[in-house]
Amino acid sequence: MGSLLRRLTPAIGLVLVLGACGTTADTAAPTPAGDDTAAPDTTGEDTDGGAAAGACPEGTEDCVDADLDGGDLEPPVDGAFDVEAARRDAESLLGATEEDLEIWGDVRVGRVGEEEYSTTMDLVPGRKTVELDEDDEGVLRVTSVTLELPDGDTETFE
Secondary structure, three states, X not given: OHHHHHHXXXXXXXXXXXXXXXXXXXXXXXXXOOOOOOOOOOOOOOOOOOOOOOOOOOOOOOOOOOOOOOOXXXXXXXXXXXXXXXXXXXXXXXXXXXXXXXXXXXXXEEEEOOEEEOOOOOOOOOOEEEEEEEOOOOOEEEEEEEEEOOOOOEEEEO
């Protein structure tokens, strides 16, 4: 019995440590410039979406399947950065709601209304920094997208 317990103890410890890490996505709101504290996740939702995320139920006529890949930035066959595809992705974000941004892995929020957020100055070709403003109904929508290009420049779409 003691031999079995000695063998299982490390495995049990590993399971406990990994279980404490959690599996949900980090959904904390962006931190305002100069604020060192991050807002806690208050949604209580798992943002993964699961296997059926983005799928329309059969027979639904007013449903459009979502592109959960977050854009069409497939690398060209020769491996070069596709600037035109990145520009199309950036332009397609204009008018998107704050919730629409969740599927994009390469989008960060630089400003919401009058509140600006800290962003890093590292270059990530294809990354988009968006600014959001309220529309007439009070819904936050993307009004500006700044695209980072491989040559170090940026391009802004409004």
